[in-house]
Amino acid sequence: MSGDSFENRLIAARESIIRSPRRAAQDVIELAEDFAYDAKLKATAILLNSEDWQNVEDSDLARMRQEMETLVEKIVDDHNNPDPDLKKETALRFKVFDKYKNREIERRVVLDANNLTKKFVKPKEFLLKVPKLELRLGDITGVAGPNGSGKSTLFSILVGELASTSGTIHFPEFGLAGSGKTDWSTVKRKIAYVPQKLPHWYGSLEDTLRFTAASKGITGRENDKAFEHITQRLGLKGHLGYAWSELSGGFQLRFELAKALIWRPQLLILDEPLANLDVNAQHSLLQDIRSLARSYINPISVLISSQHLFEIETVADEILFLNRGKATFYNSVSKLGEDREYNTFELQCDVGYHELRTKLQDRRIIEIADLGLNYVITTELTFSGPDLLEILKANEIHPKYFRNISQSILQLFERNEVAA
C-alpha cells in the first residue's frame, strides 16, 4: 500500500471517508505521512486518533466526514503546490530514507559451534549430535523438538554448564585469545542466560538489577541510565515495589530478562521462556525480544527454545530442530517444508469424519486423518489452502480453525526424518 501512487492513495482515502469516517483515519494519516510536505498537516492528521473517532456520536458523523475531507483537500493542495523550502527539505529527507532503506545490522557471528556431541550412558543411552550452530548478531534462532530431544542439554553445553563429549565452540565477538581452548570463566560472564526454572530473587528488585549492572562494570550515572532504560523498556516500573513471590510468572520472567539484558550482552539464551505465560504475555515478550535483538546500535543474538511452535516460527530467523538428540533440521525458517512432497492442513469443524470424507471429494486430497481434536488433511502440492477453503465453502462446512502447516515446524514433529 505505501508503495502506491499519490493518486491511488487519494482515491482510497476519499472512498474510505465516504464509506466509514470512523475507519478512514488511518488512510488519511498515512496519506499525510507519505505525501504532505507541511508538518502541520501531518500533526493535524496524527491527532485524529482512532479513540476520538471511534467514540464519536452518530450525529457527529457528517461533521467528522467534513473535517476529514477538508484535511484531505489541504493535503492535495500541499502536495501539488508545496512551499519550495519544505519541498527541498522533504526531498532530502526521502533521499536519506531511501539511502537507509535496506540498512542492515552487521550480522557478525557471536557463537560458532561445530560437531558438538554429548554422550550419556545412564540412566539410558543418549547421544546429542549437533553438526553446526552459528549464532549471529540481530538473529533469533529457535530450538524446537519433542521432550527429551536434547534442547536443555545443548543449552547447558553452550553456556558452559556441561562439557561436550566432542566438538568445538568459538565466541568470535568475546575478545578471547585464540588459544584453541574456550576460556569458560570469561565466556560465562558474557552470555546472558535465562534458564527454564527461574531462580528466586531475594531483597529489593531494584537493588538486584542495579547490582547486576554494577557487577558488569556499569556504575554511577551509567548504572542509573541502564536501570531506567531496561525497567522502562520491559514495562517493569510499576512492579519495582513488589517482592519476588508477589510477582506473576510473566513478571518474574520479565525481571529475569531485565537482569540478563541490563548490561547489554551480545548473546541471550532463553530456555523455554514461554512455558508459563498467557497468550498476551507470550506475544508481548516475543515482540520485545525481537525489537531488542534487532536494535541497530546494540543488536543481540538470541537463542530460544520453546514448545510453542507457531510463536517460535513467527519470531525466529533460523530453526534448529532436534529429535532424539539428532539435529534433523537447521536452516532459515523460510526453508521449512521447502522439500516437502505434500501439503498439509489442520482443520477443526463440526462435521464428523465420514461425512467430511464424503464431502471433500477431490482427487488431489490424499488423506484425511482424525487426530481427535482436529483433522489433518494431506494433499498433493498442486492443492492449495484456498482450494480446500473453496470446497469447504461449497459444502457449507464452517471451519472453526484452519491452518496450512505445510511449512511449519509441526511437520518436523510428524515426519522426523528431514535431512539436516
Next chain:
Amino acid sequence: MRNEAPGDVGARYRKIRVGLATARYSAAFLGLMDFAGDFGTSEQSPKGLKECSSYHELSLQYDDGRIQRADYKRELNELVTRATKLMDEIVGSQVNGQGDELDDASDQIEKAKQELENL
C-alpha cells in the same frame, strides 16, 4: 519473519507515527524509545526514554483514577505532539548528517552527466 531493516530510519519513523496516530500508544512510545536509542544523538536518546516514561506514568495515573479523562486526553495529545517533534528532530539530525554527502553525490552525478554529454 523479518520486518523492516533495523537501520531503515524511514520505515521505523513511519511505523511509530502511524502507531501514535492510530492510538497504539504503548507500542509507539516503546518504538520511539528504541528509535531514539538507535538514531538519536546523546541528547535525543534520553528524551526518547523520558517521553516513554511519561506516557506510562500518565497511563498509570489514568488507570488508577488519579486523573480525569479530559486531563488525560489533553496531556496525551501534548505527549504525542512532543513525541512527533522529537522524531522529527532525530530524523533532522540524520538528514543533516547525510545532506551534504548526498548533495555532493548528486553534484557528482550531474557533473558526470555533463562530461558524458560533452563527449
